[in-house]
Amino acid sequence: MKKINAIITGVGGYLPDYILDNEELSRMVDTTDEWIMTRIGIKTRHILKGEGKGTSVMATEAVKDLLEKTNIDPLSVDLVICSTVTPDMSFPSTANLIAYNAGLTNAFAFDMSAACSGFLFGMQTAAAYIQSGRCKRVILVGADKMSSIVDYEDRKTCPIFGDGAGAVLFEADPTGEYGLIDSMLHSDGSGAKHLYMKAGGSAYPASIETVENKWHHIHQEGQTVFKAAVSNMADTAVALMERNNLTSDDVRFLVPHQANMRIIDATAARMGLSREKCMINIDRYGNTTAATLPLCLWDYEQRLKKGDNLVFAAFGGGFTWGAIYFKWAYDGDTMKR
Numbered sequence: 001m002k003k004i005n006a007i008i009t010g011v012g013g014y015l016p017d018y019i020l021d022n023e024e025l026s027r028m029v030d031t032t033d034e035w036i037m038t039r040i041g042i043k044t045r046h047i048l049k050g051e052g053k054g055t056s057v058m059a060t061e062a063v064k065d066l067l068e069k070t071n072i073d074p075l076s077v078d079l080v081i082c083s084t085v086t087p088d089m090s091f092p093s094t095a096n097l098i099a100y101n102a103g104l105t106n107a108f109a110f111d112m113s114a115a116c117s118g119f120l121f122g123m124q125t126a127a128a129y130i131q132s133g134r135c136k137r138v139i140l141v142g143a144d145k146m147s148s149i150v151d152y153e154d155r156k157t158c159p160i161f162g163d164g165a166g167a168v169l170f171e172a173d174p175t176g177e178y179g180l181i182d183s184m185l186h187s188d189g190s191g192a193k194h195l196y197m198k199a200g201g202s203a204y205p206a207s208i209e210t211v212e213n214k215w216h217h218i219h220q221e222g223q224t225v226f227k228a229a230v231s232n233m234a235d236t237a238v239a240l241m242e243r244n245n246l247t248s249d250d251v252r253f254l255v256p257h258q259a260n261m262r263i264i265d266a267t268a269a270r271m272g273l274s275r276e277k278c279m280i281n282i283d284r285y286g287n288t289t290a291a292t293l294p295l296c297l298w299d300y301e302q303r304l305k306k307g308d309n310l311v312f313a314a315f316g317g318g319f320t321w322g323a324i325y326f327k328w329a330y331d332g333d334t335m336k337r
Contacts, residue, residue, distance in 0.1 A: 005179035006127035006138075007329035010169040012066025013298030014058050015285065016048040022159070029155045036159045041261025045162025045286030047147045054088035056097040058165035059143035062294075063102040066139065066167045069335055074102060078135035080109040081126055083118030083290040085197075085317075086145045087111055098141060107139070115195070116257050116316030118142060118290035119166075120185065123312070123324055126170045127180040138170040142290035149197055151217035160259070161218070162286030166294025178307070178329035182244055184236050184322050191228060191319030194221045220317075229263050229315040233323070234270035237313045240323040241271060248272030250309050252328075253300065257314035258282035258292040267313055289316070304332035 021044045022033035036042055048058060059082060067074055082095035095109035114121040119142035129135040143165035152158045173179045198204055199215035210216060233256070241251070254273055256264045261282055268278050279296035288295060293312055297304075304310075308328040315321040 003176050004131045004133065005173040005176055005181070006130035006170045007173040007179035008168045008297070009171045009330065010066050010070035010335065011294065011297045011301050012062045012064070012069060012167045013295050014061035014065060014165045015046040016058065016163055018047045018049050019044050020047050020162075025159055028152055029158055031155045031159055040160060041282055042159060042286045043283045046164055048145050048163045054094070054148075055084050055086050055143045055145045055165070056088045056094045056101065058145065058163065059094065059098045059141045059167070060101040062141060062143065062165040062167040063098055063104070063139060066169055067102065070169055072137070072169070074104050075106045077104045077107045077137045077139055079126070079129055079138045080104055080107045080141065081112060081122050081138065082109070082141045082143060083112045083114065083122040084143050085113055085115055085118065085289060086148055094143070095141070104139070114187070114316060114320045115318055116259060116287070116289050116292070117185075117314040117318075117320035117322060118316065119293040120312055120314040120322050120324060121320070123180060124183050124185060130170050130172050136171065139167055140170060141165060141167045142292070142294045144289035144291055146287070146289055149216065149218055151214055154217070156222055157218050157220055160287050162288050164285055164288040164291040164295055166291050166298050168294055168297065173329060178327045180324060180326050182240060182325040184240050186232070186236065186322055187318055187320045189318065192317070194224045194228070195219070195317035195319070226260065226263065228319060229259060229321075230266045232319070232321040233257070233263065233313045233315045234267045236321060237267060237271055237311055237323040240311065240325055244325050246309065246325070251277060251311055252304075252308035253310050254278045255293055255296050255310050255312040257316070258285065258296070259287050259315065263315075271311070301332040301335060304328050306331050
């Protein structure tokens, strides 16, 4: 009996219209284009504007883009998973809202929270539902409205993040040759104190004190997180390659979390890959957290060929990190844009 593999059969994406560039940001906080580009590598980031507009707005548009490109019946989708740390509300789940708004009314839906590794963890989860035979079609969304939790008076964090959403469709591979081949996923709660949002949960519910102390914004110890991200992303990606007997020549693309250009370069160097083999859009989108990996696929889909070996790698708050070896299943240039 052939092993059932889970393949991606389509990619959708969405970015808000408003673009916040470094020049405008430098008028909001004490920073410069040179400082941001040298340390992070970001030129612009998209920001979702409008009262009452949350992550589900972007995610729904990404799913609609996916449905249009793949031309599938929305009622044939069995499951919707949304990886996010900026849900519209504590409940109901953002995935539930996406499924309703996109017409996926036969699907059950739930959210996943693993910070910047959320989409990576979601890939393994979506694949498991396909591999088990429980679902035939699963839509995985990575989406975050990071502007809703960024302190635009904090020059260390506000240049980093942007808003966006990406979505992929998982189905079974009839040949058993393509799709998610292997994964290495990790978490370590001791890293929680270095990258977190203190308030908004059950430990520190919203109050006058939490708002005045800016506990509803991202707190990050930059150097500690940078060192942990470089070592863990690179170590895991290399270990995954070794376990699957992959050389740098075998890898078509590294699909890295878009946190920092220096982290991407360091991970690629450890894997023996040139920058040309890295999917990169951080300069235009910034760090969109759970949306970075699917937005990379959205940008690079036209360049992907059936049989391409991809290595996904991510690192996020918690700490969470990991890598996935994925064999692409279709020629991207056959898909409409």
